Amino acid sequence: MTMEKIILAAAALAFWAGAARAEIKVVTASSDLKYLCERVGGAEVKVESLASGDQDLHMVEPRPSLVYKLKKADLVVRVGLDLDMWVDSLINAARNPRLFYGQPGYVDASVGVPLLEKPEGKVDASMGDIHIYGNPHYWLDPANAKIMAANVLAGLKRAAPDKAAVFEANCAGFIKETDERLAGWQDRMAKYKGLKVITYHSSWPYFAARFGLDVAGHVEPKPGIPPSASHLNGLVKKMKAENIKVILTESYYPRKGPDFLAGKTGAAVVTAAVSAGGAKDVKTYFDVFDRVIEGLEKAAGK
Ligand SMILES: [Zn+2]
Numbered sequence: 304m305t306m307e308k309i310i311l312a313a314a315a316l317a318f319w320a321g322a323a324r325a326e327i328k329v330v331t332a333s334s335d336l337k338y339l340c341e342r343v344g345g346a347e348v349k350v351e352s353l354a355s356g357d358q359d360l361h362m363v364e365p366r367p368s369l370v371y372k373l374k375k376a377d378l379v380v381r382v383g384l385d386l387d388m389w390v391d392s393l394i395n396a397a398r399n400p401r402l403f404y405g406q407p408g409y410v411d412a413s414v415g416v417p418l419l420e421k422p423e424g425k426v427d428a429s430m431g432d433i434h435i436y437g438n439p440h441y442w443l444d445p446a447n448a449k450i451m452a453a454n455v456l457a458g459l460k461r462a463a464p465d466k467a468a469v470f471e472a473n474c475a476g477f478i479k480e481t482d483e484r485l486a487g488w489q490d491r492m493a494k495y496k497g498l499k500v501i502t503y504h505s506s507w508p509y510f511a512a513r514f515g516l517d518v519a520g521h522v523e524p525k526p527g528i529p530p531s532a533s534h535l536n537g538l539v540k541k542m543k544a545e546n547i548k549v550i551l552t553e554s555y556y557p558r559k560g561p562d563f564l565a566g567k568t569g570a571a572v573v574t575a576a577v578s579a580g581g582a583k584d585v586k587t588y589f590d591v592f593d594r595v596i597e598g599l600e601k602a603a604g605k
Pocket of ligand 1: 505
């Protein structure tokens, strides 16, 4: 064999090896789910998120560019409940049968998550238009990431059964890291047990339950409803009466309401990115908790 032929043979072999290692195309609703899929899927997956980390997931506009992402996807992973209902219209428009509800390529990350604020009895308009199936912001309890990762794992195993062992090992590594980090965060948060906070939107019940905070009120009178002057004045009274010194606001909401409350009460405003990529120093899902806990430490005093 001439040198030329050897080089050609090597090039052909490399080409076929590359072609054989087809990546699984995953599209997620949120950037946190993208992070989880990349951790569990490792080198076997290529993941795109429909929403960016600094977007309010309640408010994502279904656009043609998002439909296009779903057309070639092997797997779609959504937050579920009523947070990302816009994913339904995108799946319908993409007409990719793998991704239809109940098909192997459809993953709802909320399956098995113990829900908070689940409405009992009749749902009526007085409760607001969103959070109708229970509170959908469950990823803000890091312990729930383990359930989300298990749902992702099941979906990836359906997409590529021959890679099951790799995915299982990756998932176990992610769960181990989550447990280790969670223990550290719980240590840091222990001194704030029962600390009363006001939050902008009801994004934080899972975080509060995990770390022992007491959410005493919301800047929004109901989820998705902007604050009125009378609602804000009521909060000022409550904050003064109960000595509430911390306002936690998601980075994509206007600062006007929180700043008004802070001005009247001397409370500190903690602005938090609630998803991976939601701020310059919040690149990963784990960064979300590192930064919000730092913010609370600064606001409430170590
Ligand atoms: Zn919400």
